[in-house]
Amino acid sequence: MTDDNRTPVTVIGLGAMGRSLAGAFLDSGHPTTVWNRSAGRSEELAGRGATVAATAAEAIAASPIVVICVLDYDVVHEILDPLSGSVAGRTLVNLTNGTPRQARETAGWAADHGADYLDGGIMAVPMMIGRPEALVLYSGSAGAFDVHRSTLGTLGTARYLHADAGQASLYDLALLAAMYGMFGGFYHAAAMLGSEKVPSAEFAPLVVPWLNAMVGTLPVIAEAMDSGAGADDDSNLRMQLVSFANILTASREQGVSTELLEPMRALLDRAVTAHRDGGDVPNLVELLRADPTSAG
Ligand SMILES: NC(=O)c1ccc[n+]([C@@H]2O[C@H](COP(=O)([O-])OP(=O)(O)OC[C@H]3O[C@@H](n4cnc5c(N)ncnc54)[C@H](OP(=O)(O)O)[C@@H]3O)[C@@H](O)[C@H]2O)c1
Missing domain, CATH: 3.40.50.720 (NAD(P)-binding Rossmann-like Domain)
Structure with missing residues (x-):
């Protein structure tokens, strides 16, 4: 019933x-x-x-x-x-x-x-x-x-x-992890622009369509992760590491803490060390899953 x-x-x-x-x-x-x-x-x-x-x-x-x-x-x-x-x-x-x-x-x-x-x-x-x-x-x-x-x-x-009773929690925490990554990026971006007195409310209307456009690429990246194929998006990780390092350098020069972004740079470094051209985005997830320090 x-x-x-x-x-x-x-x-x-x-x-x-x-x-x-x-x-x-x-x-x-x-x-x-x-x-x-x-x-x-x-x-x-x-x-x-x-x-x-x-x-x-x-x-x-x-x-x-x-x-x-x-x-x-x-x-x-x-x-x-x-x-x-x-x-x-x-x-x-x-x-x-x-x-x-x-x-x-x-x-x-x-x-x-x-x-x-x-x-x-x-x-x-x-x-x-x-x-x-x-x-x-x-x-x-x-x-x-x-x-x-x-x-x-x-x-x-x-x-x-x-x-399996654990699955809802696994999905919940994974979705929250994705959310906190997005918020962390936004907080850092707001601090960068704030260092030049750009109001966050002025910046937010630029961020939203930018993030929406990037979110649109996630299903393609997810398929590449599952199939083991390359993401085929012409954005190899060696190139991304260079621009990512520029974000960190510029942030320090603007007096902005890089604490939220350093872990991403460390991961990009590992990918570039492990693959000749850094491979592409699915390699990052492989590296995260293979982290020997994360067990338990
Ligand atoms: N709020 C949100 O946005 C949101 C969103 C999604 C999920 N959740 C989840 O929903 C759950 C509750 O969140 P909430 O926002 O309702 O939190 P909250 O407003 O802080 O309320 C906490 C509740 O836990 C009770 N509690 C805490 N310690 C206790 C104890 N030792 N013995 C008995 N009761 C105790 C509190 O009772 P007292 O009134 O007696 O302190 C209160 O009923 C959390 O697991 C949270 O992650 C919240």
Whole structure:
């Protein structure tokens, strides 16, 4: 049997994200029970019809589907471990940010105590929750996802990845890594232009179309990575290393720290050392994956 908007839902953790998740469930008509460690986070939700549980145990008992969204997995276990006897027959949906290993361990804990488990990665900020552009990635129990697809769809676009509970976290962290790389580049660029008093707001309209154009090349690069073929984009890495070094030199001359970009130069150096002309972009990913210092 699949659920609908009469299915009761519990939300544990009422930080910025948990409050938004609970609000989306309320907006779509789900009877919603909430619990948070500290008082003072639930008043607005209670005003919209949420039931405020006095304890986490009471919150878990209230619904077949229990969403937990707290600071980290230590907190998840701090809350759930003492209640291991209460989770059997429920679906735990853990939307807390963490690592694949933590997700797999928590899936094992849930299975040991008779609960279905879905791990999720929220690719959105709280104000986006409840809209289709809020992508939430899930992995873990396929059966639980099928049963609760409609309820989970309340939060945004629900995308199931894999039975391995660690996959949603792996995708989540990889997508965040791509995002932080982009932000880091923008912060550096803003500091460079700021050294000549160019306002960032004046610069931003140039950055956005430039990055959009470069983002458009990613599918081609990705195909080359997968096939092992060259990227065939006439931009070999030896040439790129020269212009990259110019960014670093110019930054220092402008009094701008190069701390965000030095690791990229080190990687380009390694590629040029390993390949006569540096090869092309797929070689960089090979080098990252072969890093002997990264194990564990
Ligand atoms: N906000 C975002 O933009 C965003 C986007 C995507 C994903 N996420 C993820 O969503 C999760 C929650 O983020 P958030 O923005 O809601 O964070 P937040 O506003 O800082 O809230 C943290 C939550 O964790 C609880 N908590 C912390 N330590 C605790 C403890 N020792 N025992 C019990 N509860 C504890 C807090 O309870 P108290 O109120 O009692 O302190 C609060 O409910 C994180 O994993 C985050 O990475 C957030």
